[in-house]
Amino acid sequence: DGPSSAIRELGGSAISSDGSGGLVYRKDVDGRPHIFAAQFIDGRWLPAQQVDVGQRFESSWPVIGAGNDGRLVVVWVQEFGASDRLFSATLQPGSRRFEAPVPLDLFAGDSALGTYPAISMAAGGQAYVVYRVVTESSPTSAPPGNVLGEYRVARYNGQLWSSLGGPINRSLASAQPTPNARNRPQIGADQLGNAVVAWQELDDEFIPRIFARRVFASATGIALQVSPRSLDGKIVRAGADEFALAVGRSGESAIAWRQLPADNGAFTRPRVLLSLSPDVYSAEAIGFGAPRAVDGGGSNGPEARPGSIFTSIVGAATMTS
Numbered sequence: 056d057g058p059s060s061a062i063r064e065l066g067g068s069a070i071s072s073d074g075s076g077g078l079v080y081r082k083d084v085d086g087r088p089h090i091f092a093a094q095f096i097d098g099r100w101l102p103a104q105q106v107d108v109g110q111r112f113e114s115s116w117p118v119i120g121a122g123n124d125g126r127l128v129v130v131w132v133q134e135f136g137a138s139d140r141l142f143s144a145t146l147q148p149g150s151r152r153f154e155a156p157v158p159l160d161l162f163a164g165d166s167a168l169g170t171y172p173a174i175s176m177a178a179g180g181q182a183y184v185v186y187r188v189v190t191e192s193s194p195t196s197a198p199p200g201n202v203l204g205e206y207r208v209a210r211y212n213g214q215l216w217s218s219l220g221g222p223i224n225r226s227l228a229s230a231q232p233t234p235n236a237r238n239r240p241q242i243g244a245d246q247l248g249n250a251v252v253a254w255q256e257l258d259d260e261f262i263p264r265i266f267a268r269r270v271f272a273s274a275t276g277i278a279l280q281v282s283p284r285s286l287d288g289k290i291v292r293a294g295a296d297e298f299a300l301a302v303g304r305s306g307e308s309a310i311a312w313r314q315l316p317a318d319n320g321a322f323t324r325p326r327v328l329l330s331l332s333p334d335v336y337s338a339e340a341i342g343f344g345a346p347r348a349v350d351g352g353g354s355n356g357p358e359a360r361p362g363s364i365f366t367s368i369v370g371a372a373t374m375t376s
Contacts, residue, residue: 137165202232249335
């Protein structure tokens with residue numbers, strides 16, 4: 056598709072374990088951005104098709120998940136006045152067209168404030184999506200530069216979506232740093248139909264920390280603080296401002312994040328730390344282990360400019376920076 060000035064942005068891509076997958080992007084139609092997706096199967100790309108069929112207003116925040124045999128699921132936001140709406144459409148194995156859009160959340164707030172959805176799909180077709188709904192953009196109960204909001208999760212069983220009920224926040228009274236691409240919530244599905252979700256939230260001392268929960272078909276585990284309050288015997292009074300999540304086949308999980316330094320702390324330069332949680336069959340799966348530095352920078356961190364460390368994870372226990 057293209058080159059064309061009507062194409063606005065790539066929303067993302069996904070690939071399943073059998074090599075099939077797809078990508079999603081936004082493209083203007085009659086002056087409004089809409090959602091298009093292209094399937095990759097049998098070693099070739101098929102023509103793109105519009106996914107938000109029949110929706111008249113602007114669409115945004117597209118993400119895509121892939122399962123085996125060419126299965127795709129796309130989630131996006133459709134503007135709708137004071138409260139925007141979250142929709143999804145699925146391309147089933149063997150089908151040529153996406154199914155009609157179905158609503159996920161009819162009260163998803165003002166998407167311009169930062170929905171930042173993330174999706175993960177298992178090979179067999181189960182999928183999870185996590186997204187943020189900002190409820191107050193300038194709360195008086197938190198320092199400037201923070202918002203109040205809900206992290207919501209929905210589950211796809213291969214045919215239908217269902218909400219997990221309440222938000223997964225540790226505390227709805229706790230604020231979150233203003234949404235951006237680096238602090239977006241993240242989720243990873245395993246092959247058992249479960250998932251792990253991670254997000255950023257201020258603790259009781261207004262310090263940004265990384266939290267996580269295990270997510271099951273009809274319930275969620277307890278909120279776990281992943282980035283620590285203390286490290287090497289010293290209180291960590293600086294925030295964790297960037298993170299990445301990976302989940303393995305049986306729920307083994309890894310979260311990496313950038314830990315900023317603080318006065319009188321254990322280090323003076325930003326560190327990249329990693330914490331692991333074993334598969335769901337282990338008794339230790341109820342939490343994440345002690346963090347360890349993986350930046351190769353010695354006890355004081357690498358000699359890099361603050362802000363120049365970016366984290367990503369490949370697999371469930373490998374981190375690169």
